[in-house]
Amino acid sequence: MSDVPLTAPSTAPAQTQTIAFRGGGFAPHTHRWVGVAVFVVLILIAEWGTRTGWISALTLPRPSDVFKTFGELYSSGLLFKHLGPSLARLAVGATLGACVGVSVGVLIGLFSYIRSGLVPLVAALFPIPKIALLPLFVIWFGIGEGSKYALIAFGTFTPTVVATYAAVDNVDRTLIRMGQSFGLSWWSIVRKIVLPGAMPGILSGLRISLAIAIILLVAAEMLGAEYGIGAYILQAGSLYDLERLFAGVVILSLLGVLVSAIIAMIERRVLGWRT
Amino acid sequence: MDIRLESIHHSYKEFEVLRDITLDIPKGKIVCIVGPSGCGKSTLLRLIGGLEKPGAGRVVQVGAPPENCLNPLTYVFQDFALLPWRSVRGNISLVLEDHRIRGAEATRIIDDVLARTKLTDFADALPKQLSGGMKQRVAIARALAVNPAVMLMDEPLSALDSQTRELLMDDLVSLWCRQPFTAVYVTHNLHEAVRLGHSIVVLSRRPGRIREIVEIDTPLEERQMGDTDLDLKQKYLWQLMRDEARAADAELLNV
Ligand SMILES: Nc1ncnc2c1ncn2[C@@H]1O[C@H](COP(=O)(O)OP(=O)(O)O)[C@@H](O)[C@H]1O
Numbered sequence: 403m404s405d406v407p408l409t410a411p412s413t414a415p416a417q418t419q420t421i422a423f424r425g426g427g428f429a430p431h432t433h434r435w436v437g438v439a440v441f442v443v444l445i446l447i448a449e450w451g452t453r454t455g456w457i458s459a460l461t462l463p464r465p466s467d468v469f470k471t472f473g474e475l476y477s478s479g480l481l482f483k484h485l486g487p488s489l490a491r492l493a494v495g496a497t498l499g500a501c502v503g504v505s506v507g508v509l510i511g512l513f514s515y516i517r518s519g520l521v522p523l524v525a526a527l528f529p530i531p532k533i534a535l536l537p538l539f540v541i542w543f544g545i546g547e548g549s550k551y552a553l554i555a556f557g558t559f560t561p562t563v564v565a566t567y568a569a570v571d572n573v574d575r576t577l578i579r580m581g582q583s584f585g586l587s588w589w590s591i592v593r594k595i596v597l598p599g600a601m602p603g604i605l606s607g608l609r610i611s612l613a614i615a616i617i618l619l620v621a622a623e624m625l626g627a628e629y630g631i632g633a634y635i636l637q638a639g640s641l642y643d644l645e646r647l648f649a650g651v652v653i654l655s656l657l658g659v660l661v662s663a664i665i666a667m668i669e670r671r672v673l674g675w676r677t
Numbered sequence: 678m679d680i681r682l683e684s685i686h687h688s689y690k691e692f693e694v695l696r697d698i699t700l701d702i703p704k705g706k707i708v709c710i711v712g713p714s715g716c717g718k719s720t721l722l723r724l725i726g727g728l729e730k731p732g733a734g735r736v737v738q739v740g741a742p743p744e745n746c747l748n749p750l751t752y753v754f755q756d757f758a759l760l761p762w763r764s765v766r767g768n769i770s771l772v773l774e775d776h777r778i779r780g781a782e783a784t785r786i787i788d789d790v791l792a793r794t795k796l797t798d799f800a801d802a803l804p805k806q807l808s809g810g811m812k813q814r815v816a817i818a819r820a821l822a823v824n825p826a827v828m829l830m831d832e833p834l835s836a837l838d839s840q841t842r843e844l845l846m847d848d849l850v851s852l853w854c855r856q857p858f859t860a861v862y863v864t865h866n867l868h869e870a871v872r873l874g875h876s877i878v879v880l881s882r883r884p885g886r887i888r889e890i891v892e893i894d895t896p897l898e899e900r901q902m903g904d905t906d907l908d909l910k911q912k913y914l915w916q917l918m919r920d921e922a923r924a925a926d927a928e929l930l931n932v
């Protein structure tokens with residue numbers, strides 16, 4: 403450095419000012435309690451509104467009444483009578499759809515002919531409202547559990563396929579070249595490089611697929627189901643029994659939160675390697 | 678085992694990348710390939726290792742690879758190519774598993790290569806916990822684990838800062854001195870080339886042809902920083918490359 407001072411020495415000390423900070427924001431964090439607080443506040447507003455008459459009882463059931471209905475449902479044992487078959491349908495249908503979806507997605511991601519053949523087909527199937535096909539499924543698989551499994555499985559299948567082949571496409575090619583350069587077998591490359599590399603995309607696809615499976619659960623129980631959350635909601639809906647309707651809807655929401663929490667847990671365990 | 682390239686030509690569609698490359702890679706020597714960027718160095722390395730087919734000419738292997746060599750032609754990549762979901766140990770065991778090497782035998786090999794690359798304490802770390810220099814040492818350990826006949830290194834130190842690069846060059850030299858290996862070492866850094874190369878192949882700008890092969894006789898372990906002889910060689914190489922590099926640079930702008 404030179405010895406010459408950069409500024410001319412002045413008699414009065416120069417004015418000082420702290421540089422203002424302008425680098426904040428654009429980095430959202432999750433604060434768990436904020437989410438809970440939003441729920442609590444909304445419920446409290448609804449409770450207060452319905453009590454004061456500001457919200458009429460026909461518009462919205464009183465949350466405390468919904469809670470009471472829920473309590474009755476639980477104490478009468480009906481809750482598990484409805485929940486049991488629903489969870490079974492969800493488990494069988496979603497597992498079937500997700501497994502076939504992941505397999506087909508991986509095949510599309512790996513083979514040119516399968517990709518050329520199936521991508522347009524999947525694009526054609528994706529926008530079909532699966533509910534519209536319910537009569538068809540009843541004819542194919544009967545009015546029993548088969549058609550319900552099929553509807554949920556089919557609804558889970560398409561988003562899983564799309565998410566999976568996009569995830570396989572996004573696997574770092576240099577890792578695959580590395581595997582080839584060390585002479586790994588095709589099957590080893592798929593198992594040890596492609597599948598783990600695609601796992602983040604597959605899991606975030608599963609989040610969406612499973613939410614769709616819960617939506618379709620209600621549709622599947624529209625026909626010939628005596629017990630099930632969907633059947634319960636539909637019965638309540640046809641009687642305009644808003645308390646029971648809401649109690650059922652709350653169960654579905656909780657189911658959604660639970661599924662999402664389970665996937666988040668799997669992600670934390672399986673994807674700990676991500677930076 | 679030696680490698681011989683016999684008049685290799687290569688093009689991508691109409692785009693000629695390599696022209697008439699004939700080159701010998703003798704056993705136990707490090708051959709450096711330098712040239713301006715885009716002249717086809719990485720392409721040449723992919724051709725040597727069989728990751729790509731040459732348009733004309735052929736790559737031949739002279740003699741048999743040594744016994745207990747699992748993967749004769751083994752790459753070390755510029756971006757490390759480590760599996761982020763496997764630990765250091767897991768990344769090395771990946772290349773042994775397909776050769777049915779598991780259990781005690783695998784542990785022996787992995788411990789040996791980790792010791793040789795000074796990684797013993799990091800065996801269970803994940804790649805995201807390692808610095809760039811460490812990651813490249815893991816990649817080198819992985820390459821050593823398959824006991825390669827020829828190591829194909831594509832700018833292995835280019836992603837690292839200059840201090841780490843010096844340290845890793847020292848490591849490579851001591852690895853070679855303890856147990857000479859054969860390597861094709863692609864770089865655009867002439868300092869690396871004169872430090873590590875027994876011979877240095879200068880490629881012209883695209884289409885890459887061999888402009889000159891510069892031999893350096895000073896043994897690797899005696900090459901110090903500030904060695905006037907090496908400095909002269911480096912200066913000479915830079916003179917060879919300067920015009921090519923400038924022309925290549927101008928060419929890229931015209932694309
Ligand atoms: N797969 C490819 N398809 C088409 N062009 C390619 C491909 N790979 C490399 N090239 C082109 O070939 C030239 C040489 O590439 P490369 O071997 O990577 O050069 P270097 O490693 O010397 O910088 C570049 O101009 C690059 O654009």
Ligand SMILES: [Mg+2]
Nearest residue numbers: 718719720832
């Ligand atoms: Mg390159």
